[in-house]
Amino acid sequence: MEIKGTPEQHGYWMPAEWESHSQCWMGWPERFDNWRDNAVHAQRVFSKVATAISNFEPVTVCASPAQWTNARSQLPPNIRVVEMSMNDSWFRDTGPTFVVNKSASGAQNLAGIDWNFNSWGGIDDGCYKDWTLDVRVARKILEIEKVFRFPHSMILEGGSIHVDGEGTCLTTEECLLNKNRNPDMTKEQIEDNLKKYLGVRKIIWLPRGLFGDDDTNGHIDNMCCFVKPGVVLLSWTNDKSDLQYERSIEALSVLSNTTDANGRKLEVIKLHIPGPLYMTDEEAAGVIQDGEAKPREPGTRLAASYVNFYIANGGIITPQFGDEKWDNEAVRVLKETFPDYEVVKIEGAREIVLGGGNIHCITQQQPAIK
Template identity: 80%
Template sequence: MDMDGTPSLHGYYMPAEWEPHSQCWIGWPERPDNWRNNAVPGQSVFAKVASAISKFEPVTVCASAAQWEKARSQLPENVRVLEMSMNDSWFRDTGPTFVIGRSTSFSCPAEPKVAGIDWTFNSWGGIDDGCYPDWSLDLLVARKILEIEKLPRFPQSMILEGGSIHVDGEGTCLTTEECLLNKNRNPDLTREQIEDQLKAYLGVRKIIWLPRGLYGDDDTNGHIDNMCCFVKPGVVLLSWTDDEMDPQYERAVEALSVLCNTTDAKGRKLEVIKLHVPGPLYMTEEEAAGVSQDDAKPRLAGTRLAASYVNFYIANGAIIAPQFGDQKWDNEAVFVLSKAFPYHEVVRIEGAREIALAGGNIHCITQQQPRFPHSIVNHDGIGADNIAKT
């Protein structure tokens, strides 16, 4: 059911990711020109992610007709597996951005309380700058998901990927100029016009613009979900490095300056928690040799991986955290995340390097569907019904 007008006009807004979910959506990787060794190692890690999340909330994995049986055989029985065609499996960016209704906005008890925004997608930059030249199947993913769930759809002509935004659920949105103001997305829109669209569709009142994303995140032109995210209202995690010779250092200091000199939509000064990046990590000759040189952006040996511990998924009562095989920083990340989310169990996903090799990580491959009605969420970022379980 397509909706006229904007989500805000209908009383919808995008909730914070720590608010309760009804399920998580994940695609299934297969294209050999992005996932090495015919995506076999990547599929193994996707299965780990789906299995881990399924212990805390329902999970639906979508796989092509050619891959459905393989996905079904690798996933636990409690994970639903649906057949769906796609160009690649980055559901954060191609799936719908779910929004929920404010309880006071619904006059009819039967009116849907959850809906989805179907942004326009152009493969992170279009024909000239994108990651692959044909994204026609990806353009249908959000619509298919919303039809499966029988949820209202807000079509949006603006090009935007879900990984380029983070919200606190209280009126504030985080993003980067490097991505949203890039001329390979919406060259005819000004910064003010993009802000207006974000406010109208996400129900936010203030946009905090970081200049750039993570160093090396060229595929997405600096998505925010590799660089910075909210922990709770007024608190953010920032990808950091102590190495002043690392190109990421300049970006991190630049972002820290912005974050320390702004307030959120409610006038709060932001607390910044530094989360050190791994490595640096680079694609090996063996890893690059396993990727077919076909239609997708080349994967070259020696390329620095856009690896970040900020790229995690918040499940109902758990943090599903990437681990890159860098023991020092893997352990430090788990410690920091445990302190930041004291009522969540931090679940390590070993081998997340495989997802980074293809250009993203756990947050990039997942899309949460919020639950309505929401339970009361305290400022530790977890619903009261989940606190009792931890």
């Protein structure tokens, strides 16, 4: 079901995350060299996330043959569990980027972009040395759903882009211009490909992502996201001694001095980060370090951000890190920002960030077609 040419040539574009979904896709964690204590804590939180989302829209969780029975036993019956091999469970980055178009009759069609993937940086800089299973995840999902596929040789992860559905894309130079992704492509070439594949007309480049987000080299979904056209949430800190402060100020300057694809000035809502939070000795000791995955060292600053939430059909699924002050503040800001949505708190989301991401990173929305 491969389509020749680019999505743009066939009239496809990437919808905003707040547009209606037919379902959400997730993977099931099991890597003992990334998730502590054989992933039992991470699996419990992944189950919480999947269950919360399933109250708003259908959810499919993909689990390896060795983990299918375990995943099925931990998830409620209304969640579909599909057997699928994978290297790890970051479906925002390994799953397809779904796009839609509109036929002459007005009906919509669905397709998916199957980007190339190199474990966030390849053999030297990536998070694990073997990603041969992950590179097939997007194609498998599209075949399960019998959805048209646009293959692309450019290396790109879904967490590195965020769109408003009206022609604007947010990303970071720190990630997309990193030489461990597409060293032979210029900024202009990367931008041109984003426009052709996402159906956008303008790219807003933030210089850097969240401080400490070394696994992904600064994915945008930890730093900034659209909440509606013309409005973004930005990871923020009031602490001038925090190394994140400079990055937030830098991003605010860019966002305050640009417009979206339709000429609107952007409204920036600040969403304070937790902590700072650091990996404990106990947490690091629970990870079996065998040299196949990126080391998890005690004292490492965790890339924790409340921007890393998921927008479901009528629900905001948001991480809580055990930092009461900023957990509560994040919920307040999100309720104010999304007055028509139910904000659902996921306690224990620290377990996900220990592995290198959060709720947005482990989910991938499939748009509903009208």
